[in-house]
Amino acid sequence: MLVLSLGTALQANPFRKFDDEIQRSHASAGSSPSVFRIFSVSSEESEVLRLFEQGINQQLEEEDESVASLDFPKYIEVSPVVSNTVVHEPGILIKKYVVQKKDTLTRIAKSFATEVAKIKKHNALTSSALKLGQTLEIPVQVKQASASRVIKKKLFILPVPQSKITSRFGRRIDPFNKYNRVYHTGLDLAAKVGTPVVSAAEGEVIFTGRNGGYGNSVIIQHKNGYKTLYAHCSQILVEVGETVKMGRVIAAVGRTGTATGAHLHFEVFLNGKLINPETALNLTEKFVTKLPKSEIAGF
Numbered sequence: 001m002l003v004l005s006l007g008t009a010l011q012a013n014p015f016r017k018f019d020d021e022i023q024r025s026h027a028s029a030g031s032s033p034s035v036f037r038i039f040s041v042s043s044e045e046s047e048v049l050r051l052f053e054q055g056i057n058q059q060l061e062e063e064d065e066s067v068a069s070l071d072f073p074k075y076i077e078v079s080p081v082v083s084n085t086v087v088h089e090p091g092i093l094i095k096k097y098v099v100q101k102k103d104t105l106t107r108i109a110k111s112f113a114t115e116v117a118k119i120k121k122h123n124a125l126t127s128s129a130l131k132l133g134q135t136l137e138i139p140v141q142v143k144q145a146s147a148s149r150v151i152k153k154k155l156f157i158l159p160v161p162q163s164k165i166t167s168r169f170g171r172r173i174d175p176f177n178k179y180n181r182v183y184h185t186g187l188d189l190a191a192k193v194g195t196p197v198v199s200a201a202e203g204e205v206i207f208t209g210r211n212g213g214y215g216n217s218v219i220i221q222h223k224n225g226y227k228t229l230y231a232h233c234s235q236i237l238v239e240v241g242e243t244v245k246m247g248r249v250i251a252a253v254g255r256t257g258t259a260t261g262a263h264l265h266f267e268v269f270l271n272g273k274l275i276n277p278e279t280a281l282n283l284t285e286k287f288v289t290k291l292p293k294s295e296i297a298g299f
């Protein structure tokens with residue numbers, strides 16, 4: 001959990017640029033300065049402020065060292081696929097037919113469940129006379145004239161696949177001081193220290209390192225203006241400038257910075273504004289591929 005107080009302590013934070021972004025984000029969400037007063041820490045004795053100033057807890061840091069020797073997998077296979085279906089489209093299919101003895105247009109039309117006029121028109125026939133061995137093209141209305149594969153994929157996967165949501169995004173009571181209203185800027189995913197944290201989507205690592213209350217953090221820039229932040233990590237396993245795929249192990253769960261227990265604090269930004277990570281986790285993309293005829297059932 002990371003509770004954000006928009007007080008002076010944050011201004012001194014080395015992560016200034018990012019904090020500015022959070023401020024802008026809140027400013028646009030709330031608009032009036034009075035909104036900030038709801039979130040801000042009024043009491044000087046606030047535990048949150050104290051922890052922000054204190055930064056990394058030395059004892060926790062030493063504890064986290066114990067997992068440093070563990071081997072981490074490079075990737076964790078988490079499928080973003082939500083659904084994978086084949087959708088059939090009705091339409092006209094052209095079937096070839098070789099005229100047999102005693103065939104008439106009426107009989108052929110009947111056997112293909114179509115009309116004489118349609119066969120005549122398609123084959124540019126001026127009369128109903130047929131020749132033995134003549135090849136006709138019969139236009140037939142079918143339910144499965146063409147098909148497409150429709151795959152729905154999540155834009156973001158849960159960054160700690162085996163975890164429990166312990167705190168959601170939004171306003172809430174400060175766990176360090178129940179008389180204080182604070183703004184929770186992300187989604188908390190509880191897991192043991194050392195549990196792998198994966199990149200929620202493909203992107204480029206744009207920040208790694210210590211960041212006050214956030215502790216060891218990673219920020220990844222994704223396509224379409226999305227950015228994700230992973231905080232309180234015990235270890236960071238990627239470097240700035242690295243391109244990471246969805247599912248790439250980028251860090252390990254910890255409790256560095258202001259954290260009440262081992263968990264990942266996950267934030268999502270869209271065009272510089274904080275959004276609810278759970279909204280992002282529910283986003284899907286649709287991929288439609290036209291299937292070749294050979295893959296359509298019945299052909």
Ligand SMILES: [Zn+2]
Nearest residue numbers: 001002188265
């Ligand atoms: Zn949090």
